Amino acid sequence: MTTNVDRRKVQRTGGSTYTVSLPKGWAVDNKITAGSVLTFYPEGNSIVVTTENEDERSEGSIKVSKMDNGEITRAIFSMYVSGFEVIKLESEGITLEQRRAIRDATRQLVGVEIVEETSKCIKLQDLLDNSEMSIRGTVQRMQSMILSMLSDSMAALMGNDFELAEDVIERDNDVDRLWFVVSRAFRTALMSPTKMKDLGMERLDCFDYHTCAEQLERIGDHAVKISYMKKEIQEIPEGLGEDLNRLYGLANEIIVLSVEAMHIEDTKKGWDMANEARTRVVEMERMMLGMVNSMIEFIESKTLSPIDAQKIGLIADSMSRCADYGGNIAEIVLQKNSPRPEF
Numbered sequence: 340m341t342t343n344v345d346r347r348k349v350q351r352t353g354g355s356t357y358t359v360s361l362p363k364g365w366a367v368d369n370k371i372t373a374g375s376v377l378t379f380y381p382e383g384n385s386i387v388v389t390t391e392n393e394d395e396r397s398e399g400s401i402k403v404s405k406m407d408n409g410e411i412t413r414a415i416f417s418m419y420v421s422g423f424e425v426i427k428l429e430s431e432g433i434t435l436e437q438r439r440a441i442r443d444a445t446r447q448l449v450g451v452e453i454v455e456e457t458s459k460c461i462k463l464q465d466l467l468d469n470s471e472m473s474i475r476g477t478v479q480r481m482q483s484m485i486l487s488m489l490s491d492s493m494a495a496l497m498g499n500d501f502e503l504a505e506d507v508i509e510r511d512n513d514v515d516r517l518w519f520v521v522s523r524a525f526r527t528a529l530m531s532p533t534k535m536k537d538l539g540m541e542r543l544d545c546f547d548y549h550t551c552a553e554q555l556e557r558i559g560d561h562a563v564k565i566s567y568m569k570k571e572i573q574e575i576p577e578g579l580g581e582d583l584n585r586l587y588g589l590a591n592e593i594i595v596l597s598v599e600a601m602h603i604e605d606t607k608k609g610w611d612m613a614n615e616a617r618t619r620v621v622e623m624e625r626m627m628l629g630m631v632n633s634m635i636e637f638i639e640s641k642t643l644s645p646i647d648a649q650k651i652g653l654i655a656d657s658m659s660r661c662a663d664y665g666g667n668i669a670e671i672v673l674q675k676n677s678p679r680p681e682f
Contacts, residue, residue, distance in 0.1 A: 361388075380532040382541075387532045396464075400427035408440035415444040415463070419451060420519055422527035422534075426451075426463040433461060447512060449520050467520075474524055474538060474548045475602065481517045481555045482598045484510065486591065488562040489661065493587045496569045496654070497580055504566040514559040518552055525549035547675050551601055554664040558594065561657040572650050576637055579651055582630045586658040589626060593619050593665035600672045613672035620666035623659060630655050 345362045352358050361371065369390050371377075380387040399418050403411050411428070418426045428441060441461055445451050450467025488507050495504035528535040528545050535542060575583065593616045600612035634652065637643035643651075 378532070380536065389532055396424040397422060398425040398427070399423040400429055402430065403428045403433065403437060404430040406437070408436065411437060411440045412444040415441065416448070416519065419448050419465070420522045420526060422523060422530060424465045428461045428463070430459060432458060447516055447519075449516050472520070472524065472538070474521055474540065474545060474552075477517050477521055477524075478548050478552050478555070478598075479602065481514060481521075481552055481559075482594075484514055484517070485555050485559045485562065486594065488514070488559055489565075489587070489591065489594075492562040492565040492569075493584065495566060496572075496575070497584070499569075499574075501569065504569040507566040508563050511559055511563045514556060518556040521549055521552040543679075544675070547601075547671050550671055551598070551668050554667045555598070558661045558664050561661050564657050565654050568650055568654050572647060575651060576643055579630075579633060579637060579643070582626075582633055583651070583654060583658070586623070586626060586630065586655055586662075589619060589623050590658045590662040590665065592616075593623070593662045594668070597665045597668035597672065601668060601675070606676045609672055610676045613669040613676070616669035617666055617673075620662055620669075623662040627655060627659050 345365075347359045347362075349357050349359050365371075371390065375390070378389050380389070399421075401414050401418065403414070406414065415426060415428070430437070433441075438456075438461070441463075442453070445453060445463060448465075450465050451463050452466055453461060454464045455462035488510055491503055492507045494500065495507065524534070524538060525545055525548075528538055528542065535545070538545060540548075596612050596616040596619070600609040600616065603609045603612070631652075634643065634648045638645060638648050
């Protein structure tokens with residue numbers, strides 16, 4: 340493929356029409372001939388020219404003959420996130436176990452359905468209309484779900500509620516579904532001007548929301564980790580329980596401040612909120628040090644075993660990491676609201 344930078348002079352024809360010739364190498368590589376239709380996408384002081392046909396669906400196929408269930412699941416997820424609208428899974432004979440794996444993977448993806456099935460091929464198709472999808476709205480849904488998961492994981496921990504802890508673990512699948520949607524939208528927007536147009540946002544804003552969603556997904560993972568730890572800890576000493584609740588409260592404040600700053604239209608207010616969130620991340624570091632000192636005192640007084648102290652320390656570390664991820668979102672907001680150079 341031709342990649343050389345090519346400078347062309349603009350010419351005026353017919354009194355009001357501006358024309359510029361196409362680089363021959365690019366035209367040959369893309370099979371451009373007389374009568375070919377090109378689509379133009381103006382973007383600031385740049386313009387993207389593409390040969391893509393909006394009516395064509397991107398289609399990919401993969402041989403699953405020698406794949407186990409995990410490999411099949413990962414292959415489907417990867418092709419979905421990469422932007423394929425039609426995915427064909429082919430084999431000389433797809434086994435019953437492989438069919439179950441394909442169905443389970445399909446259920447974990449938004450908008451994907453099995454549209455054709457034979458003994459040798461299963462065809463998946465993305466039925467989601469990109470023009471009706473909002474990355475902003477999806478990230479807001481992720482925020483709501485993750486804050487609920489984090490709150491419930493702490494409630495389960497302090498209230499000895501094993502059923503609630505299990506529910507938090509199960510909800511992580513719903514967060515992953517939304518994370519896949521954002522990842523897919525981001526990757527396809529980078530590759531296709533049409534998809535970017537459907538999303539209704541600039542490429543840089545799309546990157547910011549994708550990065551924000553990535554941080555939220557990681558927070559969800561730590562809510563799950565805390566819920567798993569509940570199964571291993573029977574009781575938390577009262578003083579340490581209070582310390583953990585304070586850590587949770589501060590982490591929650593940082594996340595809420597940062598994500599709300601991400602969505603707010605008022606640049607100055609968003610900047611101030613993001614700075615406040617970053618300040619509280621430093622406060623979290625001091626609070627963590629106090630938590631460590633408290634655990635040492637409990638161990639020395641024989642009211643806490645070293646093993647339980649390690650488990651409680653892992654929970655405190657998860658809270659600290661959640662605050663860090665919230666701080667990362669605040670950094671995105673600061674960059675988003677800063678003046679942008681023109682290239």
